[in-house]
Amino acid sequence: MELVIGVTGATGAIYAVRLLEVLKKNQDVRVHLIMSDWAKTNLEIETEYPLDYVKCLADEVHDYKNLAAKISSGSFITEGMIIVPCSMKTLSSISNGYCENLISRSADVMIKEGRKLVLCPRETPLNSIHLENMLKLARIGVKIIPPMPAFYNRPESLDDIINHFVMKILDQFDIKFDKAKRWNG
Numbered sequence: 001m002e003l004v005i006g007v008t009g010a011t012g013a014i015y016a017v018r019l020l021e022v023l024k025k026n027q028d029v030r031v032h033l034i035m036s037d038w039a040k041t042n043l044e045i046e047t048e049y050p051l052d053y054v055k056c057l058a059d060e061v062h063d064y065k066n067l068a069a070k071i072s073s074g075s076f077i078t079e080g081m082i083i084v085p086c087s088m089k090t091l092s093s094i095s096n097g098y099c100e101n102l103i104s105r106s107a108d109v110m111i112k113e114g115r116k117l118v119l120c121p122r123e124t125p126l127n128s129i130h131l132e133n134m135l136k137l138a139r140i141g142v143k144i145i146p147p148m149p150a151f152y153n154r155p156e157s158l159d160d161i162i163n164h165f166v167m168k169i170l171d172q173f174d175i176k177f178d179k180a181k182r183w184n185g
Helices: 013-024 037-046 051-056 088-095 102-113 128-139 158-171
Strands: 002-007 030-035 060-062 080-086 116-121
Touching: 002 013, 002 102, 013 030, 013 037, 013 051, 013 080, 013 158, 030 037, 030 051, 030 102, 037 051, 080 088, 080 102, 088 102, 088 116, 088 128, 102 116, 116 128, 116 158
Parallel strands: 002 030, 002 080, 030 060, 080 116
Antiparallel strands: none
């Protein structure tokens, strides 16, 4: 399975790091990573993880500005794409078909080819423009999964909250992740 992971400049870099760590352990998944310039800045601001560590979690790292990368073409077969965290700028770009960089172009490819696209928007409060853009994408099958913590699983740490969110993302691709508690009734 080939998966494209886009990381943008919204807050929540830790979600991307954990997702990449989990995918790195899965021998059946090849990860193509794209990070915006602001994603790299937020990684430094929000975490202790060096950029080189994050890059080594991917099988291939693609330049954010390289619109000629293989993942920018529908002829390169992937299972889908996850953008985590997804800035409102990126969400708007995707919603309006404005492919100014490799993240938005790759997302556009997923939509046009009918592949899975998961966006994890990170903004609050949401204004009507944000909501309209999300609705527009959800209506065409894009999964919108904001990082909202669950408490039915009684999280005991920040790791529990992060792992639960990563589980929700991985569920979209039928990738099992046993480090998070599921609802059992």
